Amino acid sequence: MFAPRVAASLRTAGRIQTAAVAKNAFVRARVMAPVGTRILSTSQSNQKELTVAPLVEQRKNRPTSPHLTIYQPQLTWYMSMFHRATGGALAVGLYGGAIAYAVGPLVGLGFDAATITSAIATLPVAAKVAGKFIVAYPFTYHAFNGVRHLIWDTASKLTLKGVYSTGYTVLGLSTVSALALAFI
Amino acid sequence: MALRLAASPMAMSRSTASFRLASAIRASPSLNARVYFHATRSAASDASSDVTEVYKAKPFKIPAPNQVHGSYHWDFERILSVSLIPLFAASAFNGAHPITDGLLGVVVPIHAHLGFDAMVTDYLHPGKVGNLGNKLISWSLRGATVLVLVGCYQFNTSDIGLTELVKKSWQA
Secondary structure: OOOHHHHHHHHHHHHHHHHHHOHHHHHHHHHHHOOOOOOHHHHHHHHHHHHHHHHHHHHHOOOOOOOOOOOOOOOHEEEEEHHHHHHHHHHHHHHHHHHHHHEEEEEEEEOHHHHEEEEEEHOOOHHHHHHHHHHHHHHHHHHHHHHHHHHHHHHOOOHHHHHHHHHHHHHHHHHHHHHHHHHH | OOOOOOOOOOOOOOOHHHHHHHHHHHHOOOOOOOOOOOOOOOHHHOOOOOOOOOOOOOOOOOOOOOOOOOHHHHHHHHHHHHHHHHHHHHHHHHHHOOOHHHHHHHHHHHHHHHHHHHHHHHHHHHHHHHOOOOOOOOHHHHHHHHHOOOOOOHHHOOOOOOOHHHHHHHOO
């Protein structure tokens, strides 16, 4: 392979660098041992530690390429993102409320319709209107955009023009209906 | 007999920690270990007993096609979504009714579960959280959905019902 002198210097250099890299005491003991001493041979799990574990650790520290932060903002993927986000938020609310109602009696949490409605009644009018808008907007957006998805599932409006026209329609309808619901 | 080759150091980058580690292992006279990187399964199985395999490549098995997880799942998803439109419309125009409330308490949680399942498939897949992590999360989601179904049923039967709750909260 290499000349003996080069191999010896590589060995020392590799040993020093490897010792710096190796956080494992086992590896340090093996690598920093004096040349010529006999150490017990390694088992398979230790070899895996020596060779595969550092690679796995390296992968955890590698950065990922930017994607959402660099792609041009477009109606298409913004609306898709908001469809998923609003759906997730509404579902979290549903799950939280239903699970709280189901396990409430077991942990002594006073969670039923009467307490909820009376708690809402204590809020000022502005907070109630704002709260209703904040709850209604995700719902109307997700509902109208869901209809848009179902229209696409019939293989209709799957052109750039169709996507943008239905998209703006959904935005308009959802905002208007959310405002209407907030002031009921 | 096939020639067994150790990975050439020249083929790898000389500055990576793994290369330094591998060359340290190779160069160390006191360490009785060999570093092998096998590209094929047959090469791995050719290894004799005195060489300890540290990295086995497992061929990826493509899952068998199954309509339940494929087109039937898609059909079920869309049927549920479509049925939500008349359900919410009826609930909005007719007010509380045991049938609409009961259906809402079943269809909406399942619709939410399907959405969460899609998000788990996209963001919390085995490649990211491991096979065990993905299984844990999937089963936790199923458990949570069962709890939600139970909670909605309890609310519809022993309390005022979902539509009435929304109506009363809106008018509070």
